[in-house]
Amino acid sequence: MAKGNAVIGQSGGPTSVINQSLVGVIQAVQKSNHIDELLGARHGVRGIINEDFVPLRQATADWIERAAQTPAAALGSTRDKPDAAYCEKIVASFKKNNVRFFFYIGGNDSADTARIVQELAAGAKYDMQVFHIPKTIDNDLRVHDHTPGFGSAARFVAAAVMGDNFDNASLPGVKVDVIMGRNAGFLTAAAVLARRNSEDGPHLIYVPETVFDVDQFLGDVDRVHKKAGRCLIAVSEGIHDQSGAPIAAVLAEKLGRQVEKDSHGNVQLAGSGILGDFLGDLIKDKLKIKRVRSDTFGYLQRSFPSLAVSQTDADEARMVGKVAVEYSRDESKREGSIAMIRKSNSPYKIETIFTSIKNVARETKHLDAQFLDGTSNISNAFIEYAKPLVGPLPKTASLDEVR
């Protein structure tokens, strides 16, 4: 006999494969008999407290496969970060709707919400199980070897930088590509996969895990440009100086310009050309290089459709959804995050483990020291780590092979 209903929600910045996890849950629930209805919460926790639910158990196979290919959160997402009072309302909604299973797809903040909900339910002796299904292009969840969403965003970045390398070789100059990742440099580091041979860019890669020194940066660019006649730079939106101040703000001051801040006093980073423009202007001003361009990849990194998705990432995103439902059959599993652990790299092989949500919630992880190569490059160890997640990139040719 089924124990009750389940709720599934999606939270935080969407990814290109977040719906793979959604359909993984739907498919597993359709085959299960321990769950009655699967309620999709519209816009995450907000849909739960507003009881804005869509029944999903009867979704057709055709819809499921199309939804799986659709980027961004089909249920809608939310930026709400519930406090204890908000979580009380969540538990009240669960009780009212006889929800005994909560599947929450998200990053570390969403994991923390799931953790609080589980504690409140347990404290109220309300029998329910809570599962965190990982999702973040930032790839910054502790315990997890990597997270669904990262492989596809990294594939987009690697492909875009690869194309840009050829563009930069066609019309030589300096090009700055600004990549998402305020605190963790995984996505920016993935730009390294664009390199095919020693002449290829990105020639310089800057991540938030190291201190960004403006003078050293200019020296790096000058050296590469003098040697290669061009320079392709991948830089994280989150680079900062010794004091932790974002470089966009530091450069704004140097260049006598104003910078926009959000309500928390944070410099607005994503989706704005400000950092790329500042770095470009700096290179023009100080190095007297004429052709300097910048691009900010922006939201395309997380929302580009299936054309650029990593198949491994898509498969794994669906798998973690299914595994969460499998784990939910076991009543002793009260709360946990479904984490992928790498068993071997060649051949690439992962397995999932069930880890307490508290091991994943709130704090994040950063690029390991072994993944860095000085302050302006990424190591071969990272290439080995990231390659299977991103999948094969298109073949290319260079003129040198014909010469």
Place this chain on the structure above:
Amino acid sequence: MAKGNAVIGQSGGPTSVINQSLVGVIQAVQKSNHIDELLGARHGVRGIINEDFVPLRQATADWIERAAQTPAAALGSTRDKPDAAYCEKIVASFKKNNVRFFFYIGGNDSADTARIVQELAAGAKYDMQVFHIPKTIDNDLRVHDHTPGFGSAARFVAAAVMGDNFDNASLPGVKVDVIMGRNAGFLTAAAVLARRNSEDGPHLIYVPETVFDVDQFLGDVDRVHKKAGRCLIAVSEGIHDQSGAPIAAVLAEKLGRQVEKDSHGNVQLAGSGILGDFLGDLIKDKLKIKRVRSDTFGYLQRSFPSLAVSQTDADEARMVGKVAVEYSRDESKREGSIAMIRKSNSPYKIETIFTSIKNVARETKHLDAQFLDGTSNISNAFIEYAKPLVGPLPKTASLDEVR
């Protein structure tokens, strides 16, 4: 007996399929006996006057297929716009190297270079034939129904906006996507292909063919946002006011900000976040909408690798290269541009014609009036025109289908 050598060059902003045209020429020359060596000029006209040539006739089939998939100009491109004196040097280089065929892949400026070279050669009674092979993501060549490079750039834009529509629906707000095209709105108009149903964005599309009125724009955004709770906007980098002044400059003045200009006094448009940031700030300031984001798609539109390329575009780009070599067998064909003309739209069918380069050079074309639908939308006629060029986009699903 072969008549002499041929030179092939690539010019202007690269595209994702410009090398398809290059390999089309190589493959046709390999099968021909009227051409001796095929010399690839490094960086277009600059490589010609510097005699920086790479022999291409012996290129292997493996290299050819990899090069065809590689975005941007394998030979290198150039922004040089040769005057008569420069063109004299080109003709001198051709004479010295017994070049009797000149294949130049480029847009309207490159066509004009080819035209001048042909006139100078004819004036000097130097026997040579000159062929312009079309290439431009702007799709703005006269006579040509469409140009190689456009379909793939349009496919990138349509796919990116499609993904962004789902992202915007996940976390509702206003999103501004700035798309390339300083004078012609074809590429921005292609954003309309992202729409699947009446709720989908882009909800508003602004091209340079109409006057952009700031107050009307704010009214449009307000109306859509109030009705749909969100608004996705596709806007060309080249939008301008009644006087022809770029909107980036107009808004800079309104918002009391400075704007960067290049050496010709043009506001720097491509690859910078300035227009998107200005429009975003304006919406925040005037409409008091909290979540407003902008992206500038930048150089990715022309350089994204084969993952997002239109197969039709790739095939046609190769075909026009081959056809140019075919035409060159005919000694009466002294100069011309290989233009695609649409014979039927359903089924999609084109044929090539040979038109004098002067019909294509210098002046460009714009979006036809029938392709516009008021000042903030694109017509069904454009959708019919562009669909076969862009190819099928990924299937998607919306939650409404399950509800």
